[in-house]
Amino acid sequence: MPHSSRHYNPNHEGHKTDHSLQHHHHVPKTIPHDVPGSGGIKVPDGLYVGAGISTAAAGLAPQAVYNGGYTGATDIYIRIANGGAGQSGLIGAWADAFIQYSVGKGHAPFLIAWYLGDTTESLGLIEAGEVDIAVTYNEAAELQSINSGASSKRVYGFRDHFLIVGPKSNPAGLDGSTDTALQMCNKIVSSGNKDVVTPPDPSIRPPTRFLSRYDKSATNIKESQLFITIGQVPWALAYSKWYHQYPQFPLQALKAASVLDEYTLTDRGTLLSSPPSVTSALVIYKAGGDEQPDDILLNPAHVLLGAKKLEAKYTSICDQFMDWVVMKDGGQKVIREFVKNGEVLYSEAPSS
Structure with a gap:
């Protein structure tokens, strides 16, 4: 089994870096059409990203490596x-801000690597x-770890939030003002079953x-x-x-739902x-919020520290990262200020 490396060689095939600190992430190769297990619904060429997308298949090469602006750093801490x-x-x-924070405290520059994996894969890698x-x-899986x-x-x-989204044509008749998330799922099931028996005129909807x-991602589990x-x-x-099985990462899955006029x-x-080319075709029918801690569409993110014994220098910096993530002027400040398309993406972790 291939292993992840602490020494970073930006010229090594499979490793990706972002010297400009704008976080341009590697997009794996695409393969044509659909594949078995996708629910029998044809997917346009190039939409199904399936080669080299998992960390295991990629030989545990990082998806991106961050240096905080210190280009001479070579060791992944x-x-x-x-x-x-x-x-x-x-x-x-987070990585760039923590590196800068650590250097400001007197630590030599270092690198932080991000490995692409859903919740199940990420917990497997930490184990x-x-x-x-x-x-x-996923709380249950995290506590098991x-x-x-x-x-x-x-x-x-931090807190992310699940959304039920779908096409503007809204074939299942979801009502965002009155339907609960569970009622929306009921409508999708009922309408989907009816459309299998009597397909609608595609010129109408x-x-x-x-x-x-x-x-097995947290989204799939939810x-x-x-x-x-x-x-x-x-x-x-x-x-x-009517249930389209499309085992891909979040951005690819949302693009597919947009192109194919599907709920997700x-x-x-x-x-x-x-991008707008994806979101312009979709409507948010139900969104999770922070007001109710038991909101079924709330998507809390937790940070787990692996228990495997490391060299002292790595153990120390990982411990410091765990402390920094929850600091109001550390990781939580990054959360407050992290904006895409003019909107803050995530909410801070609740005060304990």
């Missing part, structure tokens, strides 16, 4: 696994000791379909929770034909990080 917040640029913003820190979105001894510490990083990331709560398991054999569950960070 912190390896962070995450999906959506990495794609939005937040992990890079294997291939990353030092994971930013994840702590209880099993794979992770030694867990802190609240598209059929009701729901795009699932179907990848979507599954919503459907199970209303007594539905559309992914079970024989799977519901996404998050605010992903939506605001997507």
